Amino acid sequence: MKSLIGTKSIVQIASELRNPETGAWPSAVDVWRAIYMKANGTWSIPNGAEILNNLEEAAETHKERIAAAPIPLAEHFALVLGRKPNHSRSVGIGAVNQGAKERYRIHARAEAADQRASDAQNQAAALLEEVERLT
Incomplete structure (x- = not known):
């Protein structure tokens, strides 16, 4: 710089x-x-x-x-x-242009979706453990 x-x-x-x-x-x-x-x-x-x-x-x-x-x-x-x-x-x-901004935006959305899926999977596993514990 x-x-x-x-x-x-x-x-x-x-x-x-x-x-x-x-x-x-x-x-x-x-x-x-x-x-x-x-x-x-x-x-x-x-x-x-x-x-x-x-x-x-x-x-x-x-x-x-x-x-x-x-x-x-x-x-x-x-x-x-x-x-x-x-x-x-x-x-x-790297240069940041409209294409790069769009890739960053899509990548951020994909990461957020992965995080939501992981959270849902963890919640499902916790619920399954709770059901098994109660039965």
Whole structure:
């Protein structure tokens, strides 16, 4: 990622915010806050608070996706800020276009259906055990 903020790249800022003991990377929200909030607590852009709220809402909405798989930092920002077509070239993530969005949507629906089927199967097994216990 070659985006520069002042004299540092976003990756350099994220690296500085990294937990030295665990090596855990900061969230996109923390990096965004570090980039756009001044030392005195004011925003360097006019709608900074609004964007931060959007980032926090997206982090809450997508927390299961974020926790389930390592998503590149650029992907966290893309959830809220959107992206230009083919912006992902050279940042190590695949391009997201309408076809990819549709595949992601279908994949998410298939995973949800699998989860519902698994839950139903577990419930049926529990009911069968209950019936066997009562008879």
